Amino acid sequence: EIVMTQSPATLSVSPGERVTLSCRASQSVFSSLAWYQQKPGQVPRLLIYTTSIRATDIPGRFSGSGSATEFTLTISSLQSEDFAVYYCQQYQYWPPTFGGGTKVEIK
Amino acid sequence: EVHLLDSGGGLVQPGESLRLSCAASGLPFSLYAMTWVRQAPGKGLEWVSSISGSGANTYYGDSVKGRFTISRDNSKDTLFLQMNSLRAEDTAIYYCTKCVAEGGHCYFDSWGQGTLVTVSS
Numbered sequence: 001e002i003v004m005t006q007s008p009a010t011l012s013v014s015p016g017e018r019v020t021l022s023c024r025a026s027q028s029v030f031s032s033l034a035w036y037q038q039k040p041g042q043v044p045r046l047l048i049y050t051t052s053i054r055a056t057d058i059p060g061r062f063s064g065s066g067s068a069t070e071f072t073l074t075i076s077s078l079q080s081e082d083f084a085v086y087y088c089q090q091y092q093y094w095p096p097t098f099g100g101g102t103k104v105e106i107k
Numbered sequence: 108e109v110h111l112l113d114s115g116g117g118l119v120q121p122g123e124s125l126r127l128s129c130a131a132s133g134l135p136f137s138l139y140a141m142t143w144v145r146q147a148p149g150k151g152l153e154w155v156s157s158i159s160g161s162g163a164n165t166y167y168g169d170s171v172k173g174r175f176t177i178s179r180d181n182s183k184d185t186l187f188l189q190m191n192s193l194r195a196e197d198t199a200i201y202y203c204t205k206c207v208a209e210g211g212h213c214y215f216d217s218w219g220q221g222t223l224v225t226v227s228s
Contacts, residue, residue, distance in 0.1 A: 034214035036152075043202065043218045044144075044152065050209065055216060087152055091212040095168060096142075098152040 002026050002090050006099035012107040019075040021102045023088035028068040032092035035064055035073045038101075039084040047086075048073065078104070109133045109217040111203045116222030123193055123226075129186040129203030129219055137161065137181040140206035142213060143188050145199035146221075153199075156188065157206060157213065170196075193226045200224075 003026040013019050023033065035048040046055040048064035051071060061076040075082055083106055088099040115127040129141070143155040156177040157166045165177050176189040186203055200221040206213035 032209060032212065032214075036215075043220055044215075045218070046214065046216045049207070049214050049216075089152075089214060091209065091214050094166065094212060096154045096213055098154070101151045 001095060002029060002093050002097050004088055004090055004097050004099035006086075006088055006102045008102060009100070010103045010105060012105050013078050014107045015078055015080055017078050019078050019082075019104060021073040021086055021104075023066075023071040023073070023099050025069045025071070025090055029090040029092035031067055032090055033064070033066070033071050034089045034091065035062075036087045036089065037082075037084045038087065039081075044087065075104075109205060111205065111217055111219035113201065113203045113219035113222040116201065116224045118225045118227065119193055120228050121194055121226055124189070124191045125193060125224060127188040127190065127201055127203075127222055127224070131184045131186065131203075131205075134205065134217075136179075136184040140208060140213060141179060141186045142204045142206050142215060143177065143186075144202045144204050144215065144218075145197075145224075146202070147196075147199045150199075155201070158186070190224070193224075195226050198224060198226050 005024045007022045031051040033051045036044040038044040052064040063074045085101045085103045087101045110132045112130045142157040158177045174192045178187045202221045203219035204215035205217040
């Protein structure tokens with residue numbers, strides 16, 4: 001099973017700042033990497049798939065990059081509605097596995 | 108617009124059974140693999156089980172293999188998860204998700220609202 005490790009576990013950020021979240025795979029997952037956002041009490045929402053493709057209706061301030069074992073989700077200018085937990089997920093290998101999440105909180 | 112409506116959760120005692128349902132609309136249901144993902148209270152996301160569009164192929168996580176059974180009724184656009192021999196560690200919100208397959212493997216672009224399963228004596 002591929003282990004996905006996200007860092008940091010928690011990030012304290014001020015609105016308007018640029019945010020970079022990291023996700024590492026225990027072996028290469030090529031570009032088969034997705035990112036999800038989960039706000040408190042809400043359902044996870046797909047943000048990014050295939051490493052860098054934004055899902056439908058996802059704002060342009062969200063971008064994904066990376067390959068193989070190292071991936072990044074960047075929020076160019078954090079908005080108030082972006083405070084949430086972010087999860088990465090690999091789907092190159094069975095079973096699909098998620099990272100433990102990064103909580104982005106207000107500084 | 109895809110809509111997934113999860114139901115069937117509740118409070119049960121260890122060793123008991125529960126059947127979850129997910130009613131789908133807004134998509135050609137039989138064309139899509141479907142998946143159950145769960146989230147224990149305050150924890151992250153865990154893949155539980157997947158089923159192919161036809162229902163011919165099913166997949167299970169090690170933690171539920173032999174106890175849970177995934178199935179679907181394509182005539183009613185409904186996904187099921189039969190959960191037997193429930194344990195305290197199965198306590199979680201269970202989400203029905205639509206699988207977008209790339210190279211045979213899935214990411215999840217639509218999620219149900221979730222149904223809470225609590226296993227406690």
